């Protein structure tokens with residue numbers, strides 16, 4: 618494997634809650650770094666990602682604790698599974714297992730679109746409705762990749 622494919626943001630990931638969308642852009646950029654950074658930068662990139670993931674998931678988990686959000690458990694479970702994998706891979710990387718970090722990044726790239734679609738979008742819609750009494754407005758640039 619000579620070249621790592623990166624992970625690029627796509628506007629179809631937009632959910633309409635601006636803080637969540639901003640966090641998701643950061644998620645994609647940090648996973649992209651895990652895929653593309655040189656091996657000697659991996660430890661720092663993984664630490665950055667771990668910090669991001671904790672804050673990202675913690676914020677969503679706290680939003681779901683607001684009154685009346687339905688069905689929080691499986692969303693929190695998914696976050697916890699990702700965090701557990703990240704911690705495991707940090708330990709493996711400390712033992713020199715560089716390849717596992719790339720595999721984690723590929724798994725995260727596969728995981729994110731469905732997680733955003735099924736779980737985060739429900740939360741985003743609920744949050745926006747709760748604050749504005751309406752559905753989220755999502756502006757996607759025309760011509761963005763399908």
Ligand SMILES: [Fe+2]
Nearest residue numbers: 641673677737
């Ligand atoms: Fe999220």
Ligand SMILES: [Fe+2]
Nearest residue numbers: 677732736737
């Ligand atoms: Fe989430």
